Amino acid sequence: xIRTPNFLQVDACGKELPEEGQQFFHFIANDGDIHQxxxxxxxxxxxxxxxxxxxxxxxxxxxxGACTYQLQAGDGCFINTEVxxxxxxxxxxxxxxxxxxxxxxxxxxxxxxxxxxxxxRPLLKEGxxxxxxxxxxxxxxxxxxxxxxxxxxxxxxxxxxxxxxxxLSNILLxxxxxxxxxxxxxxxxxxxxxxxxxxxxxxxxxxxxISVPQIAAAANICPRECQRIFxxxxxxxxxxxxxxxxxxxxxxxxxxxxxxxxxxxxxxxFSNPSYFSKQFKAFMxxxxxxxxxxxxx
Numbered sequence: 001x002i003r004t005p006n007f008l009q010v011d012a013c014g015k016e017l018p019e020e021g022q023q024f025f026h027f028i029a030n031d032g033d034i035h036q037x038x039x040x041x042x043x044x045x046x047x048x049x050x051x052x053x054x055x056x057x058x059x060x061x062x063x064x065g066a067c068t069y070q071l072q073a074g075d076g077c078f079i080n081t082e083v084x085x086x087x088x089x090x091x092x093x094x095x096x097x098x099x100x101x102x103x104x105x106x107x108x109x110x111x112x113x114x115x116x117x118x119x120x121r122p123l124l125k126e127g128x129x130x131x132x133x134x135x136x137x138x139x140x141x142x143x144x145x146x147x148x149x150x151x152x153x154x155x156x157x158x159x160x161x162x163x164x165x166x167x168l169s170n171i172l173l174x175x176x177x178x179x180x181x182x183x184x185x186x187x188x189x190x191x192x193x194x195x196x197x198x199x200x201x202x203x204x205x206x207x208x209x210i211s212v213p214q215i216a217a218a219a220n221i222c223p224r225e226c227q228r229i230f231x232x233x234x235x236x237x238x239x240x241x242x243x244x245x246x247x248x249x250x251x252x253x254x255x256x257x258x259x260x261x262x263x264x265x266x267x268x269x270f271s272n273p274s275y276f277s278k279q280f281k282a283f284m285x286x287x288x289x290x291x292x293x294x295x296x297x
Contacts, residue, residue: 002029002153006036006255026103027164029153032098034060038248039283043241044199044234049126052171053080054146060093061088064130065192066232068257076133076142078175083129084233098150100168102186107169112264123172143234145170155191192230194219198226202242206249206269217226246270247283261288 054076063086089095108120133139149167152160201218215238216226230238246268255266262273270276
């Protein structure tokens with residue numbers, strides 16, 4: 001039931017892919033460390049599921065659209081559906097976390113039900129895109145319910161799904177009440193829509209030579225606007241983001257396949273294998289061969 005992720009799976013539209021076997025209970029519990037991801041960074045992505053998060057150790061930065069937030073050990077947060085977000089480790093020490101990613105139907109039930117129309121849909125459509133929770137500000141209830149749900153995941157006793165559903169319902173009701181006193185969610189901006197279009201295009205063209213004008217053309221904007229949107233929302237230039245994405249993809253293929261390193265380099269847009277090795281080591285701290293063997297300098 002609980003997974004330990006180290007790579008983000010996305011589909012051709014740039015959305016995070018659901019875990020296999022979720023067709024009956026659309027819920028994932030994660031127990032991980034941001035440092036388990038390549039370079040301690042989970043790239044910008046989005047998903048239709050809601051996300052609840054608690055940082056156990058360390059310090060991280062969460063990118064939410066054009067804004068960034070810092071979480072210290074003991075803090076938690078809520079991320080609404082379809083919100084572009086990223087995670088970056090800001091401490092060299094472990095940045096361990098627990099999180100839940102789940103379909104709102106677990107709480108709302110049948111579309112049109114009182115649970116759906118009175119509680120879930122208003123939160124999804126009008127609630128805050130992001131909420132931060134802290135013990136010191138009186139958010140104990142969030143952490144109490146989160147802990148109960150996670151413990152149910154660990155034990156998996158008969159009826160644990162009902163326990164999880166109950167705890168998630170309590171958290172969402174609490175989140176909805178908090179959203180009333182925070183800026184409500186706005187319709188996605190034109191820039192956010194364009195950013196998604198560009199991120200999707202990059203993911204689908206990693207093996208090709210990629211230039212800023214090409215990325216900009218994917219959203220029908222000029223290169224200067226492309227640069228501005230990336231700096232505002234992703235905090236990297238388009239080319240810097242593309243290079244990081246290529247390295248992340250290569251790291252995943254090195255871990256999950258036995259493909260030759262040269263083939264992986266070409267598949268990720270590096271025409272020169274030696275240049276690929278140099279860039280990979282500069283970014284990951286090890287050569288591709290060492291990374292595949294789990295040997296790091």
